[in-house]
Amino acid sequence: MGTEGQVFMNNEHIPDHKEGLKVSILLENITIIPMNGENSLIEKGYIITEGQFIEAIGTGQAPQGEYAKIIDGRDRVVLPGFINTHTHAAMTLLRGYADDLPLMEWLESKVWPLEAKLSAEDVYWGTMLAIVEMIKSGTTTFTDMYFFMNEVARAVESSGIRALLSRGMVGVGPENERAIIESRELVSRWHGAAEGRIMFWLGPHAPYTCPPDYMARVLQLATELKTGINIHVAETRVEFDDMIKLYGKTPVAHLESLGVFEHEVLAAHCVHVTPEDIEILKKHNVAIAHNPESNMKLASGIAPVPAMLKAGIPVSLGTDGASSNNNLDMLQEMRSCALLHKVNTMDPTVLPAYQALEMATVNGAISLGLGQELGRLQPGMKADMIIMSLEEAHMTPRYDILANIVYAAQAGDVETVIIDGQIIMEDRMIKTLNEAEVLAQSRRIAERLVEG
């Protein structure tokens, strides 16, 4: 890029995407994976969008019409954009800062001290860095839990991506009251903003950081604001053992007893759960964000995902933050998920390609309460979709395009990204933000963070 170290604010060069780009688009001659079942693939089909929505999907020749944009889909496949249901976006600023360490040493001597140096502006640029990476790897919606969430929301709004946001709420220490006040303001300000692209929920961090009395206040607020709950649950064995010691209950059973699951809940991790916990999660329609690569890298354990899916729980996929992954690539996450559970169960038929793709799309939408709007390609649903190239060697031959996507593809195969009917990336150029500036700002912040 040759722009590193150079400051520029050329927002005037960026088209106003709220006006210019949201048009009627025709994709033609394209392979379509609508995610309406394993055999729903359409060869040589077309998709028409109108405003935010998918208007029509069909096979063969598209109907005549006035299209502001026509995309030739030869040697291309279109599928729903990926929904990353658990991350901490601005932690891209910590990518590679500390790896291969024991968990507590990693947190206490590395992650937390660096995070303490982050300003609101840093979080804005770190989130933008994550958004660039996510768009370039086919993610159209992400779920975030972090701090300085006004800045995160601003980044989501201006970039054109879709997100479910929450402010991390910790019930111990001086932060606890501020978290309640800010969360109330944030939900009021941002839930439903950016033409509906932003959702804002509450983010009580975890059972071990939110004691029962604090959790009760969070739940009261959730009832008052009619909002869902995004929470870490049973990520580590230590958490599991501590909850048993403190409350005589597993983390899942403990949260049930507090009434958390009376709300709409997206529970991240759920690594250490018992068969009884799985029943509890199913009974209350709790959605689970599975983070296989983070759980592997931090050696947290392996969540019993095949059992959860078998129980009918909508298990979706998250990357977790870039400091424990170290990328936000949902293609890699799907692949790792399928491979990990095959070897863990010693059964190669477990978690076939279609199911992995379902976790990254359909189940992601369900996890966010958006199963009727996102995650599949269907007339009337939001036009969130990605176009991938099938031309490269690693995608050849094409016996099974689903298997190619889940087991062989890489982020660079994602060429075009459409979110809410808007072309966000075309031929790998992001149209709604200045990528070079985001990279330059992120590098500058990283240099400052490790200074003295």
Next chain:
Amino acid sequence: MGTEGQVFMNNEHIPDHKEGLKVSILLENITIIPMNGENSLIEKGYIITEGQFIEAIGTGQAPQGEYAKIIDGRDRVVLPGFINTHTHAAMTLLRGYADDLPLMEWLESKVWPLEAKLSAEDVYWGTMLAIVEMIKSGTTTFTDMYFFMNEVARAVESSGIRALLSRGMVGVGPENERAIIESRELVSRWHGAAEGRIMFWLGPHAPYTCPPDYMARVLQLATELKTGINIHVAETRVEFDDMIKLYGKTPVAHLESLGVFEHEVLAAHCVHVTPEDIEILKKHNVAIAHNPESNMKLASGIAPVPAMLKAGIPVSLGTDGASSNNNLDMLQEMRSCALLHKVNTMDPTVLPAYQALEMATVNGAISLGLGQELGRLQPGMKADMIIMSLEEAHMTPRYDILANIVYAAQAGDVETVIIDGQIIMEDRMIKTLNEAEVLAQSRRIAERLVEG
């Protein structure tokens, strides 16, 4: 590419790489990972090649000189090319043909019937397809075991990549005699060919396909030809149990008793090995090709790699064939290897980034008996190296470039590939072959294979 379906043989457009491209190259202003220890990284350095070899490496300004080619390495890192120590290259033609099936059903009803249809020419193009994919993901040397090996060698010779080849030898059935005769011819013809880029060993397939009397003949031939042995060992639990039943010994102990380990041996998989087996492997300096993704996908099990490494065994990395992976991407293999063993041992400090990179480079070279020629960047060693871009969002920031490469990079970051002092790929354009033709031929073959 727009060339699919079109036949062309425009070899006249491909420069004769034996003459034109092997020149003195200067890489300057570049970050260097020489793989001489964890702290050997050089910032703003230079590398000079002369013919096949690395002539000089240093920091700061390069000496004045006559360079046929100067590459500016700003925002780039150079490291040894990856050495894929176990694959079946032409199985790219089966990529995605059959996934998520039980092992024997996969082999008997899918893989073997399709392989039976492969002609010599098919194997040539399938190998070329693999070579394209490998070069584009930074692999400079691969180890192959397959059939129609004259065609494989021809593909290696013309593409400019480096390879250790072996013809699969099965000791049961009518093939067994032919395998001996052909292997003898192949070693004579190809070992040391292509200016030393081709090595040819013997490839007795596995303990369960090569009974003791046949193995004895193979070993006799190895002694006569002074060549090494490439073999599958203890890939599945079934193999382990069968060997115990048949010979009262583990696969590793059985091979030791046959005298196999008196030879130079590269043993693929070694998933089901006991602590005693590890001692045997160490005692005989057996090199191991670990294939984490194939072992995960086929649910073969998890090899005790940390224990093997601790014992001092040179464990390297292989992708296995594209029908059980489904790509040949060594960046993904390193990442999966590190992540898998962290979670399997429940220790996040196991297999840190540097060690994973060492497996893919240094240990790969040692596994092939080329530890003094390949796997590190050092004056006097062969100039096999890759240049990766550090510019993309997923490689930002740059606290730890090693961690970025192992945990965050993707194949598309590999920009330039130099093998044996020759620029094979520059700015992702392969110079020694016609990529569009390789893809078109591969697709045509795939169509034929599934016809009727």
